[in-house]
Amino acid sequence: MFNWLHPYAKTERAYALCNTLLPYFFVTAVVGLLVGFIWGLAFAPSDYQQGDSFRIIYIHVPSAILSMSTYVAMAIAGFVGLVWQWKTAYMSMIAIAPVGAILTFISLFTGAAWGKPMWGTWWIWDARLTAQLILFFLYLGVLALYGAFSDKTQAGKSAAIMALVGVMNIPIIHYSVEWWNTLHQGATITKFGKPSIAPSMLWPLLISIAGMVGLIGTLVMMNLKNQILRRELHRPWVIALLQKTESR
């Protein structure tokens, strides 16, 4: 696998790979989000208890589910960077970080907006909400640490170490928060996902999740391309690329 991956340590190859993958992610994003959202928001049956306000699920759940996987992806990129000393791995890590942070924020925001009509409160110290908030803080920490260094190689290494510390902590945080909550409050309110959801509601949700994956991929690829161009500004291939774009 290493032999297969190794060429992408070069920024030029990584850039080309981004260009190849970008259209696929983009199409998945557009089709998935359009179909999922329109189906979910307009055509799926409304919930017998929550009425139409449950429809925020089609934004809330994809972002909430994917925010943690995005963090793991970021940490894996950082780990690859630390082990094999790849510049492109650090670049991908830091290309993923802001996307994941915003995703976490979206899930918190939509959760609050959903919580107001359903639970009568914007915020409640429930296990999942708290874990999500801490995840948001972890993202911000990685971004802040990366931004604090002017030498970007050092910044990448430092942020990667912090991302790894965070990823080891995520399961501990998850279970500690769950335990803390059950100790203090008894029954949890948000375990609504566990009872099986009707297929007519499930399908648009799954399509939205796929679309969200596409959107994340698109944004990360675009961000990574920018990172590569900015860092490699003086390389011949970047200069040639810029000249080609200008003459067009």
Add this chain to the structure above:
Amino acid sequence: MKPVNPLTSIIKRDLVLAYRQKAELLQPLLFFVMVITLFPLGIGPGPETLQKVGPGVIWVAAILSALLGMDKLFRDDFNDGSLEQLQLAHVSLSWAMFAKVFVHWCGSFLPLLLISPLLALFLNLTPAMYWALIQTLALGTPLLSLVGAIAVALTVGLQRGGVLLSLLLIPVFIPLLIFATSAVDSAAMGLNYAPQLAIIGAMLCFAVAITPFAISYAIRVSHH
């Protein structure tokens, strides 16, 4: 002449340094006591309220004062170049870092453990709660030092690392806070709090095994 063990000399040197800078040792401790004094003033002096929030207050104050004092863990040695010398020394950097963190723990958290009876009086804790609190502090504060040292080592080269350090570390310390306060809460209700202690102990064992390598790697990154 007997050859000097580099680890003992590191420990000895750091202990002497800590002893000679008494003000720096005392300040986080005073901060700890004063933060705790603020709480009865802020939320009212009712003994029951204080007993309810007491364990959480003590732990939050301990974390804050740890963040305050931890910034100095590597800073002076980084600035005068002794950290760089340590990397060249005839001892693995991980061991050296472990020794430094250990001495730092002795200097900053042992006094905190010693002063905690006073705080238990302030916050109206029962003896059972106090005993649980001491145990969680004894197991949990080394964890604070070890995990915190990673972030300190990463930010040591930065001009204003202090606030950044708190941003990085507070989310990481949350599980410890949860388990520690829940242990004391269980003790208050007369329940068995061994599971919580066991989990904190397990986290500590894990940290002892892993963090020295992370700290020494972070130190090398900082000397980039």
